[in-house]
Amino acid sequence: MARSKSSLTQVLLSWYSQNGRQLPWRKTKDPYAIWISEIMLQQTRAEVVIPYYERFLQAFPTVQALAQAPLDTVLRLWEGLGYYSRARNLHRAAKQIVRHGGTFPRDAKEWKELPGIGPYTAAALAAIVNGQDAIALDANLLRVGARLFGERGIVTSPVVRKRIERRFLELLPPGKAGTFNQALMDLGATVCLPRNPRCEACPLRRFCVAQATGQQEKIPVRARRRVRPHKQFIAAVLQDERGRLLLVRQADRGIWGGLWTLPYVEARSWREARPKLEAITGTRMKRTAGRSPYSITHTFTHFTATYTAIPAIPTTRVRHGRWVRPEQPNLAVPVPHRKLLQAFSRGGFGAIPHARTPSNP
DNA sequence: AAGGCGGGGAA
DNA sequence: TTCCCAGCCTT
Incomplete structure (x- = not known):
């Protein structure tokens, strides 16, 4: 057992040195830059993150620059990346770090005290930035570990997570946690894929329980997925005399917290939506004659949504929101x-x- | 322990 | 279409 353990780790690290991904945040030792990357990488694949990471560091090269920036500017650079509470927490954490003289946490416990940093990110930063022996148990390590160790329980359950973490901790080469974790991440991202794992290309093949028993497609076992409800929303497209459209700012919590949207409510008809839209914008409004509504559907993790935008005209002074040019709102939308x-x-x-005016868009 | 929270890429 | 990704926070 002791022999296979050390040889497994050696094979893994050797594979990583030849086949590891070249990622921008692996070229730096700056705790600030690595922290930004880890927050962006939460529930987000590395390829998607790269351009956001580059732009963000260019705009905010230091934690001081980030702390001094207005939240709206930070959200602008996060626009399209999703899970916007990450950007709000990042901004809050930057202010905290600057208040502490600009020094970054020294271990996992200190990292975890910052907003937006949970068990995974704290372990990842402790390992990569501080060289601390820790397991950054993300979805990759969970999947790789479940297959490698032949784990048959539901992988997201606390018991199974603990079991997999303990097994990896036994394999961790002391002082090399950063490399070890990232090697396992890359293995999960490029070889030990969620579907159709490329076992023929896997350096750990001879150590893998799932491979030995032919269960690599059945592991990891996941919890049953709930059905996704469908919701309908009505948005008002209010236009001023200069052709600009009215956007309103969402409160700093809930979906799209801190972002700017057309005034919208969950409703199935204009009749139902209008009073609520009037309350949001602080104006009375009527539909624009001769203009048709426009609908799009969007799938979220937990529901599917149809957004129907209805052109309308304010009939009293507008009290809330901001007028923007639709082709260039200059706000996080x-x-x-x-x-x-x-x-x-x-x-x-x-x-x-x-021929037929939609009465119930 | 469960649910809310985005968006995109791949099959 | 469905799945799932370098998860965290609130309840």
Whole structure:
């Protein structure tokens, strides 16, 4: 057992030195830059993160620069990346770090005290930045570990997570936690894939219980997925005399917290939506004659949504929100609303088909 | 322990 | 279409 353990680790590290991914945040030892990367990488694949990471570090090269920036500027650079509480927590944490003289945490326990840093990120940063022996148990390590150790329980359950972490901890080469964790991540991302794992290319093949028993497609075992509900939303496209559209800022919590959207509510008809939209914008409004609504659907993790944008005109002074040019709002706008703005700026949804006016859009 | 929270890429 | 990703926070 002792022999296979050390040889497993050696094979893994050797494979990593030849086949590891070249990622921008692996070229630096700056705790600030690595911290930014880890937050962006939460629930987000590395390829998606790369351009965001580059732009973000260019805009905010230091933790001081980030701490001094307005939240709206930070959210602008996060636009499209999702899970926007990450950006709000990042901004809060930057202020905390600067208040502590700009010194970064020295171990996992200190990292975890910052907002937006949970068990995984604390372990990853402790290992990569501080060289501390820790297991950064992300989805990759969970999947690799479940297959490698032949774990038959539901992988997301606390018991199974603990079991896999303990097994990896036994294999961890002291002082090399950063490399060890990232080697396992890369193995999960490029070889030990969720579907159709490339076992023929796996350096750990001869150590893998799932491979030996032919169960690599059945492991990891996941909890049953719930059905995804469908929700309908109505958005008002209020236009001023200069052709600008009204956006409102979402509160700093909940979906799209801190971002700017068309005024919208969950509703199935204009009749139902209008009073609520009037409350949000602080104005009375009526539908624009001759303009048709425009709908898009968007799938979230927990529900599917249809957003119907309805052109309308304010009939009293508008008290809330900000007028923006739809082709360049210069504010952080979530993807579905950005699509609505783009569709409108490319022709304003067109005219209502004269044969049949949708009464219940 | 469970649910809310984005968006995109791959099969 | 469905799955799932370098998870965290609140309840």
